[in-house]
Amino acid sequence: MSSSIASSSSSSSSSSKKEKKISLKTSDGEVFEVEEPVAMQLEIVRSFFADNEDVTEQTVMPLPNVSTAAMHGILEYCRAHEEFRRRMPEAAPEEEVRAFEAGYVDRKSNEELKEMILAANYLNISKLLDFLTGVAAKRIENKSVEYVRAFFGVENDFTPEEEANLRREYEWAFEGVDED
Amino acid sequence: MKRRSLYSPSAKDKVSKTENDKLFGCCCVSRLPDDIVVNIFSRLTLIEAARTSVVSRRWRYLWTFTANLDFQAPDTIWKIGEEPNEIAIEKKRCMYINWVEKVLELHGGKYINEFRIHFDLGDDQKTNITRWIHTALAKGLETLELHLDLKVDSIQFPLFELPKLRHLTFDVNANNGDSLLDLTRMIKACPFLCKFTLKLISEDSKRKLRQFPNCRHEHLKVVEFIGFIGRPIDLELAFYLLENSPVLEKMIVNPTHPLLIGSYFEFEDVKEKQDARKRAKRLQKRVPQGALLVIL
Incomplete structure (x- = not known):
């Protein structure tokens, strides 16, 4: 791949040409x-x-x-x-x-x-x-588990039964979840 | 929540793939390493973080490595004000205590930097609370917030040192005749304390100022009083901290009642607040050089 020089212009107007x-x-x-x-x-x-x-x-x-x-x-x-x-x-x-x-x-x-x-x-x-x-x-924040999976790119490898059990176990954590 | 994604693994996979594409416009999703994921969890409340245990097998206990334990209770436990009787309230208290115990037991991380509890726990729970602090302390606790319903004279913990603690926040429910000077023991136990915040709920009591001890707090930079009334009960502690904190940068005095913070009435300028502000001016004389007294 050829090396191109990317724009290096600084947003700072005070930067002088001699700047290292x-x-x-x-x-x-x-x-x-x-x-x-x-x-x-x-x-x-x-x-x-x-x-x-x-x-x-x-x-x-x-x-x-x-x-x-x-x-x-x-x-x-x-x-x-x-x-x-x-x-x-x-x-x-x-x-x-x-x-x-x-x-x-x-x-x-x-x-x-x-x-x-x-x-x-x-x-x-x-x-x-x-x-x-x-x-x-x-x-x-306040997003569903499905959204979090998609956000992080993680596959769900629980069986539906396992997931349902876990959701029951962590019931307290599932209040106030927003719609995606 | 999408019910359809819970069942039939093959169909579900397809759904999540297309959902992925829809949400992120790309099928190759960057994977963040675990330490960064845990870093993100540390910025969530515990409830939020714990929900991620359902994401996947490998993630099941990932949230237990979070270094910040913020025990904001779920709504069903939180709303005890709506409970009609003491038995129901007590039941919720038990639920909260069990929840804290369970999370501390599950906690897999080496560090607990921040530990916050907010609940209607009174003096009878001192043993539990002390034990929790001990657990967090063993993992290098730096920030401790206790938003409880404790009385001044019951704040005898810690009987131990909190050597790494840098931020301490405390709710106090004071009665007539109490002295916040009892809290100096707690502050003394934190030799590296930088910031001290006190939320005070107190009656407007008049009595003479008490003598206060001398003890230097070499690292204390910021002190904040919320619910300041400018009576001996809080003036004593304020004077004490002004005289004993050589590197103090700022003392913030907020006369708003702690329960009104964040409410519609927070900025209402009532007479009690104006009077408290006037009385707070007495502190000015003792403010050390280089420090600022901010009266809100």
Whole structure:
């Protein structure tokens, strides 16, 4: 697969041309040039550059577990947070952060959300992982078992009798379930 | 709930596949590893999490690894206010206690970070409650919330240390003549406590301020009073915490009655609240440097 250079334009207008970039290559071969402070939010990248003395600015770090689509989502989040940090280094503007985060996940399907969770886990961005697992929890709240199975992609391997017995055993847990 | 999906395995599989496609627009669904699934469960109430035991064989006990145990009771047990007699209420109390016991017994995780109980349990349940806290404590408890119906003088637990506890929330039902200073023992037992929240239901009692002990709480940063009345009963404790918390950042004083929080009347500005606010101003003089007194 040919390596193409993905758009690396930062949402930040203050970023200068000389800003140091870090090259990250996704599973499908796309190379992202990412501003250093944004890339360093990815713990896996930070430790890669901290632990390897022979890496240079030209080093392209492969990220075989992250798809291009997930990478776009990850960077959108990290860039926004870098921008908040830059503007208000002391304390993040909480309301703005919340508004951004709400809009950010609203546009994502369940499948995209899970892909992002996997990526955030692999890249070790604990803040994003916490946020996304919270969103996933909200999405399965008050949902039926069938919905939860579909959400996580889990096959039901109980016999109907077993399932009926379990539902009886956990009767208390089945109040107030919404229609899917 | 879809009854059709419960029966006839072959038909059911087809249904769930197409439902999958419909819901997610894709047939190749990403699988999340167990530790992430448990992380998601930890953000649900226990009832929500326990429901997932019906998802599949492998998931049957996955929810028992959740690190956050939030015992918000199911509605049928919760609504004891509608019960006509004490026998029925007692029966529900037993159900709740059995539920907590059962979940603690099933709990398979190494850690319990958060433990919350909300129920009409009184002083006679102290032994059970203490035992539950012990169990959670052994698994590294950090956040403890007790929304119960306990009296001040009965809060003798813990007789043990809570070495990792960082957040403590407590409901207290105080009578005339009680002193919240009795709670200092509990706070003392948590050397690393960062945040202390107290929900107080108390009569408007007048008496003299009592002497309070000295004991430093080196990590306490945030103190929150809900249901503050500004009488000796809570002023004493507030003074005590202001004087003994060298790194205090914020003391929040909310004069709203705890039972009105979240209700239509929460923000109604009644005279009791205005008076409590006036009395709360007395705290200002003792606020340590760098800390903030917020009167809501």
